[in-house]
Amino acid sequence: MDFRISDEQRLLRDTARRVLAEATGTSTDASWVQFRELGWTALPIDEAHDGLGGSLVDLAFLLEELGRARCQVPYLECCVMPAMLLKGLASRGVAEPDLLGVLARGEQHLGVAVEERSAAESGGDFSTRLTATPSGFRLAGEKLLVVGGAGCEALLVVAVADGETCLVCVPLDAVGVRIRGYSAVDGRELADIEFVDVPVPEAAVLARGAAVDEALVEAGAIALTLQCADLVGAMEASMEMTAEYLQQRQQFGQKLASFQALQHGMADLFIACNEARSMLYRTLSAFGQADVSLRRRAASGCKVKVAACARQVTGMAVQYHGALGMTTEYAVGHYLRRSIVAEQLFGNAHHHLAVCLADHAGVAK
Amino acid sequence: MELEFTAQEQAFEEEVQRFLADALPPSLAAKEAQGFHLHREDVAPWHQALWRQGWIAPGWPQRFGGTGWSPMERFLFERACGVANAPEVSLIALSMVGPVLCEFGSDALRERFLEPIRRGDLWFCQGFSEPEAGSDLAAVRCRTRFEGDSIVLNGHKIWTTDAHMADYMICLARTSDAGRPREGLSMILLPMDAPGVWVRPIATLDGDHHINEVFLEDVVVPRENLVGEVNSGWAQARYLLGRERTHNAYVGMLRRYLARFPGLLQRQLAAGLDGRVAEGLLRDHVQLSLDVEAHEWSVLRLLADEESSQLRAGASAVKVRGSELLLKASELEVMALGSQVIPAMTPAMTPTTAQPLPAGAGADAPGRVTQSLYWRAAAIFGGTNEIQRGIIYSTLFHR
Ligand SMILES: Cc1cc2nc3c(=O)[nH]c(=O)nc-3n(C[C@H](O)[C@H](O)[C@H](O)COP(=O)(O)OP(=O)(O)OC[C@H]3O[C@@H](n4cnc5c(N)ncnc54)[C@H](O)[C@@H]3O)c2cc1C
Numbered sequence: 001m002d003f004r005i006s007d008e009q010r011l012l013r014d015t016a017r018r019v020l021a022e023a024t025g026t027s028t029d030a031s032w033v034q035f036r037e038l039g040w041t042a043l044p045i046d047e048a049h050d051g052l053g054g055s056l057v058d059l060a061f062l063l064e065e066l067g068r069a070r071c072q073v074p075y076l077e078c079c080v081m082p083a084m085l086l087k088g089l090a091s092r093g094v095a096e097p098d099l100l101g102v103l104a105r106g107e108q109h110l111g112v113a114v115e116e117r118s119a120a121e122s123g124g125d126f127s128t129r130l131t132a133t134p135s136g137f138r139l140a141g142e143k144l145l146v147v148g149g150a151g152c153e154a155l156l157v158v159a160v161a162d163g164e165t166c167l168v169c170v171p172l173d174a175v176g177v178r179i180r181g182y183s184a185v186d187g188r189e190l191a192d193i194e195f196v197d198v199p200v201p202e203a204a205v206l207a208r209g210a211a212v213d214e215a216l217v218e219a220g221a222i223a224l225t226l227q228c229a230d231l232v233g234a235m236e237a238s239m240e241m242t243a244e245y246l247q248q249r250q251q252f253g254q255k256l257a258s259f260q261a262l263q264h265g266m267a268d269l270f271i272a273c274n275e276a277r278s279m280l281y282r283t284l285s286a287f288g289q290a291d292v293s294l295r296r297r298a299a300s301g302c303k304v305k306v307a308a309c310a311r312q313v314t315g316m317a318v319q320y321h322g323a324l325g326m327t328t329e330y331a332v333g334h335y336l337r338r339s340i341v342a343e344q345l346f347g348n349a350h351h352h353l354a355v356c357l358a359d360h361a362g363v364a365k
Numbered sequence: 366m367e368l369e370f371t372a373q374e375q376a377f378e379e380e381v382q383r384f385l386a387d388a389l390p391p392s393l394a395a396k397e398a399q400g401f402h403l404h405r406e407d408v409a410p411w412h413q414a415l416w417r418q419g420w421i422a423p424g425w426p427q428r429f430g431g432t433g434w435s436p437m438e439r440f441l442f443e444r445a446c447g448v449a450n451a452p453e454v455s456l457i458a459l460s461m462v463g464p465v466l467c468e469f470g471s472d473a474l475r476e477r478f479l480e481p482i483r484r485g486d487l488w489f490c491q492g493f494s495e496p497e498a499g500s501d502l503a504a505v506r507c508r509t510r511f512e513g514d515s516i517v518l519n520g521h522k523i524w525t526t527d528a529h530m531a532d533y534m535i536c537l538a539r540t541s542d543a544g545r546p547r548e549g550l551s552m553i554l555l556p557m558d559a560p561g562v563w564v565r566p567i568a569t570l571d572g573d574h575h576i577n578e579v580f581l582e583d584v585v586v587p588r589e590n591l592v593g594e595v596n597s598g599w600a601q602a603r604y605l606l607g608r609e610r611t612h613n614a615y616v617g618m619l620r621r622y623l624a625r626f627p628g629l630l631q632r633q634l635a636a637g638l639d640g641r642v643a644e645g646l647l648r649d650h651v652q653l654s655l656d657v658e659a660h661e662w663s664v665l666r667l668l669a670d671e672e673s674s675q676l677r678a679g680a681s682a683v684k685v686r687g688s689e690l691l692l693k694a695s696e697l698e699v700m701a702l703g704s705q706v707i708p709a710m711t712p713a714m715t716p717t718t719a720q721p722l723p724a725g726a727g728a729d730a731p732g733r734v735t736q737s738l739y740w741r742a743a744a745i746f747g748g749t750n751e752i753q754r755g756i757i758y759s760t761l762f763h764r
Contacts, residue, residue, distance in 0.1 A: 001374075001437060001669045002367040009366070057366050243762040257762070260755070266762055267754035271682045274675075278662035279655070285368035301655045356651045360627065 003281070005061070013061045016040075020069035031073045036106030040075065044083040049100035051083075056222065056287055060229040060280065067233030070334050072188050074111075074148025076226055079103055082110035082156050084222045085167065086206075088215025094207040099169065108153040110169075113143035113193060114216070130161035130168060130200065137161075137200040139168060139176075142192065145345070149191030150181035156206070157195070158216065165216070166208040174198050186337040218292055221299035224346050225283050228306040231342055232276050235310045238317035238335035239269045245321055245332075262320060269313050276309035297359060300352035307349050310339040370437075377434075378441045385449040388414040394450035398621070400736030401712040402573040403452050405488055405530045412454045412485035421483050422459055424608065429467045429475070430483050436668040440611065447617015448624055457527070458482045458489040460609060462535050465552065465601050469593030478554070490531035492522040492555070492579060493602075500752050503547035503599070507538040507581065516553060516591060518584045524746075528564050528577040531557050536581075541596050550598035554590040555581075571738040572709060610676070613747050614664045614683040615691050619657045622694035626650050626701075629729055633701055636727060646701050653693055660686050678760045681753035688743035688750060695737035698729075705730040 005013070015038065023031055035041050044059055045051025059080060066075060086100050102108045116127055128141025139159060149155065154171045170177060176198040181191045207215075243266055246257040256262055279302050286298035314336040318325035325332050343349070370378075390410055397403060415421040423439050425431035434442065463482055466475050481487040498504040507520025518538055528534065534555045541549030557564070561584040567576045593601060627650070634643050660683065667679045699706050708723040710731040722731065744750045 001370060001665055003666050003669045005366060057368070246762075247764055257764075263758035263762075264751065264754040267681075267685075267757035270678060270757050270761055271685060274663055274679060274682050275656075275659040275686065278666060279659035281366075281368055281666065282658055282662040288369055301658065304652070305655045305659050353648065353651060356655070357648060360647055360651065 009058060009061050012058060013065060016062055016065035017068065020065055020071055024069050024071070031071070032106065032109065035073060035075060035079070041079050041106040042104040044080045044087075045100050045104040046087070049098065049104050051100070051104040056225070057284055059226055060284060063226045063229035064233030064236075067230035067235075067338070068237040070186075070234065070237075070331070070338055074109075074151070074188065076223060076230065077147035078109040078111055078152055080226060081112045081219055081223050084219035085112065085156060085215050088218045089167070089207045089211055092207075092211040092214065094211050096206055097203065099206075109148065109151070111146045111149040111152040111155045111191075113146045113149065113155045113157045115144045115146075117142060117144060126158055126160045126165065128157065128159040128195065130159045130166055130205065132161075135199075137168075137202065137205065139170060139195045139198040139200050142194045144192050146191045146193055147184075147345070148189055149193055150179050151189060155193065158212070161205075161208060164209045165212045167206045167212050167215075168200055169204045169206055170195070170198060170200065184341050186334065186341045188341065214292060217296055220346070221292075221296045222287075224299040224303050224352075225280070225287070227342055227346055228276070228280055228283070228302050231306050231310040231339060232273070232280050234335045234338050234342075235269075235276060235313040236273050238314050238332055239266070239273055241332050242266065242269070242317045242320050249322075256320075265316060265320065269316055272309040272312050276306045276313075279305045279309075297356060300347075300355035303347065303352045304349045304356065307339070307343045311343060314339045370441075374437055374441060377438050378445060381442050381445040382449070384418060384420075385445060385451060388418065389449055389451050393452065396712070397452040398450040398625070399712065400732035400739075402575050402739075405527075408452050408454055409485060411452060415454060416484055421454070421485075422463055424460060425463050425479075426467050429463075429479055437665075440616070440664065440668055443612075444617045444620060447615075448620045450621060455482070455485065455488050457491045457531075457535065458487060460612065461491060461605055462489050462533075462554070464608060465535070465592060465605060468604060469597070469601055471589065471593075473589055474554070474592065487533060488527065488531045489533050489535055490525050490528040490557070490579075492525055492528075492534040492536040494524045495521055496523050500749055502537070502602075503545075503550070505537050505539055505550055507536065509538050509540050509551070509553070511588065512585075514588045515585050516588055518553070518555065518581045518586065520581045522579040522581070524567070525564075525577045525579050526575050528557065528579050529566060529574070533557060534579065535592075537598055537602070540591075540598075547599040549596055551595050552592040552598045552601055553586060554592065555584060555586050559584050559586065561585075569739070570741075571735045572711070573735060573739070575739075610680040611664045611667055611683060613743070614660065614687040615743070616657075616661050616664055616687075619660070619687070619690055619694055622691075622698070623650070623654050623657060626694075626697065629698060630701055632727070632729060638701075638703075646697065649697055649700075653690070653697060656686075656690055656693075660690055675761065678757045681748075681756045681760075684747065685744075685750045685753050688740065691740040691743055692737070695733070695740050698733050699737050702727075702730055702733055706734045710735070 019034060023034060039052055040062060042050060042052040043054035047053045063076060083100060083103050086096055089096060103110065128143060131138050141159060143157065152172060154169055157168045157170050159166055159168055176196040178194040178196060179191050181189060184190050246262055247255055249256045283298050283302035287295055289295055317332050318336050321332050324330050393407060393411055396407060420432055422430050423432045423434050423442060427433045459482065463479060466478055493502060495505055495507060497506060507518060510517040534557060536553045536555045537550055538553050539549055540551040543549060561582040563580040565578045566574050567578060569575060630643055630646060663683050670676060705726045708726055713720045714722050714731055
């Protein structure tokens, strides 16, 4: 067990912190360029596909910085997640048309379209259908909450064909793709996407069956863990900001920081941040296990714990800023918004607690 | 970063578990699990077993009989002991007096005390707190007078755990009124059978007897019983705190609670507990397990980290959380047992002894409330949680 970070990780973290602090508030496109130039689009992908072969720990460090900077670039959703899905397929012997290379080189970003109106679990019954017709495949259905969906060149769509889950790559400009873009509470861009009998060439059906189900679970666990890394960065930043504010703000003729109630409150925020980080490391460690279901459960547990800590810290950060904390002009409240979105995206604590509970199904019957 | 235990550490843990399976008397483990305060004679066989194995004083330097384990190995040892229901052995003597003597004691004191402590022949109590010196330990008043080769002590110690079983007290006493209050304190080894030592028990909420008041009236001890330099008691206490960063995190104890809860719940279900109630309890249990996992990794981070400026804050954080989680874990058991815990119970009440359990109480009930009430003390001793939060703030944020 060794928690010291390597020189490369330190460099990654420091660079990210510096660059992202400068870029905060700039437009999405400019930042994707930076992501490519800094090698971040290549980080989640193996060398064989022009990637840098970064580890999950490396990615966690980067995600922490994105959270800290309240970065709006959908890096996790449109680069890391599709990369993990494709890697999962590749490791199950499914060949793909070098989309990994495309992602690594930053040529395109791929949205991942999973969620539907009636919440379907991975491996469950999605209502988006891929059907074979005499003139080729057709895709029909609706996907919700595709983060960064409107800004991508193509989507990886999870659908059902003949009772099997399949993964289809659909360009955003294909005939019959209808996009409704909107903003999330924290300002990130989302889209609902309807597929009205979209013609799909055979080569665009990337994989079918168990390989897709398994790759979805695997990529889902990774996304959940990295989402938690983002939250760890966000909550630490909001804690530091709050400590700073208490030093500056004067009331009753003294610094707010001189009041013990606030000092002890800050100690509690540290305890929560510290535990969230510990939980993140515990979960990253669990990815050493071969069994996918163990990794999935570990990631679910991570979400339960980290989301609760994030809500506590980012919420109290607003409280300790008084009315200033309630304003959109001031940054601290944006961390609360980010946590609220993250809390519900990819399943909330209740959902993931249920995953953990399934483990004990034998006890309470 | 290396986020896994090494093969060597895993092998070590298995070795400890094998030893526990062989050497820990099952009747003692059962008694410890129940949670009433154990007596010196209860723990003695386990102390002997650890001593024979050479594992009685892991934290001491090797030349004084320590094991030479890494901090991680010590953690694995303590965790395995906790899970296996091994009781703590003479904590004050082994974790406090021993290390202080190794670091600061004269050769003569080491000669007199270290081996008997290791063998389990000498038990110590810790006489720090006084009626007017609790969180503010520097306010200790206990007076000393140097007369020839002797020191004469007068004072009033309170909350002294196991004073009624101890052979010696490590007493924090005032040896100077000059300078800042903390600069005039010394640690003195005081035989409990010396004339002028009076011990009065204090009953605690949990219904057990752990703590006492100790009155010192003209107690004469040899000058050489003062540890190290005169007036260096504060520095010695700080040294100890720095070493025992994670003991108060109670990871082993928490793991013990988690491990036994599903079984306890199953027995309650078999005895008629409503399934919907059990589901809610199970949910709390899973939530608690996640909290404990995060807590445990906070401890691992502290152990592996030798350079971080957050060390002191991290140690206080795990102290606070350890006590909070213990209370939660023990209260969850109480909840699961429901009205079975209402009757006051004593260790003497078992299904097989003359003093029977009240009719409604199953075999799981005795000790549950006692233990749960006792864990409130974990938020008070060793620096209260409020004091710990103050430390966290001042190390991280104060300017
Ligand atoms: C079961 C048990 C066993 C013990 N065993 C021993 C033992 O063996 N030897 C020994 O020497 N002592 C022992 N103690 C005593 C223990 O160390 C003290 O109780 C502890 O240091 C707190 O002191 P106090 O009880 O005087 O509380 P006080 O210091 O009077 O505190 C009362 C309350 O005020 C809060 N408080 C105090 N100062 C501040 C502050 N500056 N800011 C905010 N809040 C504050 C505290 O957190 C607490 O909530 C034991 C205590 C218990 C409960």
